[in-house]
Amino acid sequence: MGRRPAGFGFGRGGRGPDFMGGSGLPGGRKLSSSDLQLVILAFLEKQRAHGYELIRAIERQSNGFYVPSPGVIYPALTALEDIGRAAAEPDGNRKLYQMTDAGRQHLEANRESAEATLETLSRIGSRMEEVREAFAGLYAVDPDAADEFHRASYALKHTLLQARHFTPDEARRIAAILERTVSEITSVISRKPS
DSSP states (O other): OOOOOTTSSTTGGGTSOOOSSTTOSTTTOOOOHHHHHHHHHHHHHHOOBOHHHHHHHHHHHTTTSOOOOHHHHHHHHHHHHHTTSEEEEEETTEEEEEEOHHHHHHHHHTHHHHHHHHHHHHHHHHHHHHHHHHHHHHHHHOHHHHHHHHHHHHHHHHHHHHTOSOOHHHHHHHHHHHHHHHHHHHHHHHOOOO
16 A cells, blocks of 8 residues: 555544544644644653643744643543543642653553654754744735734635545645646746846
Protein backbone atom coordinates (compact mmCIF):
# COMPACT_ATOMS: atom_id res chain seq x y z
CA MET A 1 0.00 0.00 0.00
CA GLY A 2 1.36 3.45 -0.91
CA ARG A 3 2.19 6.03 1.68
CA ARG A 4 -0.65 8.42 2.40
CA PRO A 5 0.27 12.06 1.78
CA ALA A 6 0.60 14.09 4.95
CA GLY A 7 -2.37 16.31 5.57
CA PHE A 8 -4.96 14.13 3.89
CA GLY A 9 -6.58 12.04 6.57
CA PHE A 10 -3.25 11.66 8.39
CA GLY A 11 -3.65 10.08 11.75
CA ARG A 12 -6.63 7.84 11.20
CA GLY A 13 -6.19 4.34 12.52
CA GLY A 14 -3.85 5.35 15.35
CA ARG A 15 -0.89 6.32 13.21
CA GLY A 16 -0.73 9.91 14.34
CA PRO A 17 -2.74 12.94 15.31
CA ASP A 18 -6.23 13.55 14.00
CA PHE A 19 -5.45 16.93 12.45
CA MET A 20 -8.06 16.80 9.73
CA GLY A 21 -11.20 15.50 11.40
CA GLY A 22 -13.63 17.30 13.65
CA SER A 23 -10.82 18.16 16.03
CA GLY A 24 -8.39 19.06 13.26
CA LEU A 25 -5.32 21.13 14.14
CA PRO A 26 -4.37 23.55 11.34
CA GLY A 27 -7.74 25.27 11.06
CA GLY A 28 -9.02 24.87 14.61
CA ARG A 29 -5.59 24.44 16.21
CA LYS A 30 -6.82 21.69 18.51
CA LEU A 31 -5.70 18.11 19.09
CA SER A 32 -8.21 15.35 19.69
CA SER A 33 -8.59 14.52 23.38
CA SER A 34 -6.83 11.16 22.99
CA ASP A 35 -3.89 12.75 21.13
CA LEU A 36 -3.62 15.52 23.73
CA GLN A 37 -3.63 12.95 26.53
CA LEU A 38 -0.80 11.04 24.81
CA VAL A 39 1.20 14.26 24.40
CA ILE A 40 0.68 15.06 28.08
CA LEU A 41 1.82 11.57 29.06
CA ALA A 42 4.90 11.91 26.86
CA PHE A 43 5.87 15.10 28.71
CA LEU A 44 5.01 13.61 32.12
CA GLU A 45 7.23 10.65 31.29
CA LYS A 46 10.20 13.05 31.36
CA GLN A 47 9.21 14.91 34.53
CA ARG A 48 6.36 15.86 36.81
CA ALA A 49 4.65 19.10 35.80
CA HIS A 50 1.94 21.61 36.59
CA GLY A 51 -0.77 22.22 34.00
CA TYR A 52 0.74 25.57 33.05
CA GLU A 53 4.14 23.93 32.47
CA LEU A 54 2.49 21.42 30.13
CA ILE A 55 0.88 24.26 28.17
CA ARG A 56 4.30 25.90 27.77
CA ALA A 57 5.95 22.58 26.80
CA ILE A 58 3.40 21.99 24.03
CA GLU A 59 3.78 25.59 22.88
CA ARG A 60 7.57 25.10 22.66
CA GLN A 61 7.16 21.77 20.83
CA SER A 62 5.05 23.49 18.15
CA ASN A 63 7.16 26.67 18.05
CA GLY A 64 4.16 28.68 19.20
CA PHE A 65 1.75 27.30 16.59
CA TYR A 66 -0.40 25.37 19.09
CA VAL A 67 -0.96 26.69 22.60
CA PRO A 68 -3.63 24.66 24.38
CA SER A 69 -5.78 26.74 26.68
CA PRO A 70 -6.23 25.92 30.36
CA GLY A 71 -9.80 24.99 29.41
CA VAL A 72 -8.34 22.21 27.27
CA ILE A 73 -5.35 21.08 29.36
CA TYR A 74 -7.03 20.78 32.75
CA PRO A 75 -9.97 18.64 31.57
CA ALA A 76 -7.43 16.37 29.82
CA LEU A 77 -5.44 16.10 33.06
CA THR A 78 -8.63 15.40 35.02
CA ALA A 79 -9.57 12.68 32.52
CA LEU A 80 -6.11 11.12 32.87
CA GLU A 81 -6.53 11.19 36.66
CA ASP A 82 -10.03 9.68 36.46
CA ILE A 83 -8.82 6.71 34.40
CA GLY A 84 -5.71 6.26 36.54
CA ARG A 85 -3.07 7.27 33.99
CA ALA A 86 -1.91 10.35 35.92
CA ALA A 87 -1.89 11.35 39.56
CA ALA A 88 -1.80 14.79 41.12
CA GLU A 89 -0.46 15.97 44.43
CA PRO A 90 -1.02 19.38 45.99
CA ASP A 91 1.82 21.84 45.42
CA GLY A 92 0.86 25.06 47.14
CA ASN A 93 -2.34 26.21 45.49
CA ARG A 94 -1.60 24.17 42.35
CA LYS A 95 -1.45 20.49 41.43
CA LEU A 96 1.71 18.71 40.39
CA TYR A 97 0.98 15.89 37.94
CA GLN A 98 2.92 12.71 37.35
CA MET A 99 2.39 9.65 35.22
CA THR A 100 1.21 6.44 36.90
CA ASP A 101 2.16 2.89 35.95
CA ALA A 102 -1.12 2.65 34.02
CA GLY A 103 -0.19 5.84 32.17
CA ARG A 104 3.25 4.46 31.37
CA GLN A 105 1.71 1.25 30.00
CA HIS A 106 -0.78 3.23 27.90
CA LEU A 107 1.96 5.47 26.53
CA GLU A 108 4.16 2.48 25.73
CA ALA A 109 1.26 0.78 23.91
CA ASN A 110 0.69 3.98 21.91
CA ARG A 111 4.28 5.15 21.59
CA GLU A 112 4.20 5.37 17.78
CA SER A 113 1.12 7.58 17.82
CA ALA A 114 2.53 9.82 20.57
CA GLU A 115 5.81 10.27 18.72
CA ALA A 116 3.97 10.98 15.45
CA THR A 117 1.90 13.66 17.19
CA LEU A 118 4.96 15.29 18.74
CA GLU A 119 6.86 15.15 15.45
CA THR A 120 3.92 16.67 13.58
CA LEU A 121 3.62 19.50 16.12
CA SER A 122 7.33 20.14 15.72
CA ARG A 123 7.18 20.01 11.91
CA ILE A 124 4.17 22.34 11.70
CA GLY A 125 5.86 24.75 14.11
CA SER A 126 9.00 24.73 12.00
CA ARG A 127 7.04 25.43 8.81
CA MET A 128 5.10 28.20 10.48
CA GLU A 129 8.37 29.84 11.54
CA GLU A 130 9.53 29.77 7.90
CA VAL A 131 6.25 31.37 6.84
CA ARG A 132 6.55 34.04 9.57
CA GLU A 133 10.07 34.87 8.36
CA ALA A 134 8.92 35.09 4.74
CA PHE A 135 5.99 37.34 5.64
CA ALA A 136 8.10 39.59 7.84
CA GLY A 137 10.03 40.91 4.84
CA LEU A 138 6.96 41.22 2.64
CA TYR A 139 4.95 43.09 5.28
CA ALA A 140 7.78 45.58 5.67
CA VAL A 141 7.82 46.28 1.91
CA ASP A 142 4.10 46.19 1.05
CA PRO A 143 1.49 45.30 3.68
CA ASP A 144 -1.33 45.11 1.08
CA ALA A 145 0.60 42.60 -1.02
CA ALA A 146 1.35 40.59 2.12
CA ASP A 147 -2.36 40.53 3.01
CA GLU A 148 -3.30 39.38 -0.51
CA PHE A 149 -0.62 36.68 -0.36
CA HIS A 150 -1.84 35.53 3.06
CA ARG A 151 -5.49 35.37 1.92
CA ALA A 152 -4.56 33.35 -1.18
CA SER A 153 -2.38 30.97 0.86
CA TYR A 154 -5.15 30.48 3.39
CA ALA A 155 -7.74 29.88 0.65
CA LEU A 156 -5.53 27.21 -0.91
CA LYS A 157 -4.91 25.49 2.43
CA HIS A 158 -8.62 25.65 3.33
CA THR A 159 -9.64 24.22 -0.06
CA LEU A 160 -7.18 21.34 0.25
CA LEU A 161 -8.35 20.55 3.78
CA GLN A 162 -11.97 20.46 2.58
CA ALA A 163 -11.06 18.18 -0.33
CA ARG A 164 -9.64 15.34 1.71
CA HIS A 165 -12.20 12.82 0.44
CA PHE A 166 -11.39 12.62 -3.24
CA THR A 167 -10.86 9.79 -5.69
CA PRO A 168 -7.41 8.79 -6.98
CA ASP A 169 -8.21 10.49 -10.32
CA GLU A 170 -9.15 13.71 -8.55
CA ALA A 171 -5.97 13.48 -6.45
CA ARG A 172 -3.88 13.17 -9.64
CA ARG A 173 -5.64 16.16 -11.24
CA ILE A 174 -5.12 18.25 -8.08
CA ALA A 175 -1.46 17.20 -7.92
CA ALA A 176 -0.97 18.24 -11.56
CA ILE A 177 -2.59 21.63 -10.89
CA LEU A 178 -0.36 22.13 -7.84
CA GLU A 179 2.76 21.15 -9.80
CA ARG A 180 1.91 23.68 -12.52
CA THR A 181 1.25 26.29 -9.86
CA VAL A 182 4.58 25.60 -8.12
CA SER A 183 6.35 25.83 -11.46
CA GLU A 184 4.69 29.18 -12.20
CA ILE A 185 5.51 30.52 -8.71
CA THR A 186 9.11 29.39 -9.07
CA SER A 187 9.28 31.20 -12.39
CA VAL A 188 7.99 34.44 -10.78
CA ILE A 189 10.37 34.18 -7.83
CA SER A 190 13.41 33.41 -9.97
CA ARG A 191 12.98 36.54 -12.10
CA LYS A 192 15.39 39.12 -10.76
CA PRO A 193 15.10 42.77 -11.67
CA SER A 194 18.05 43.88 -13.80
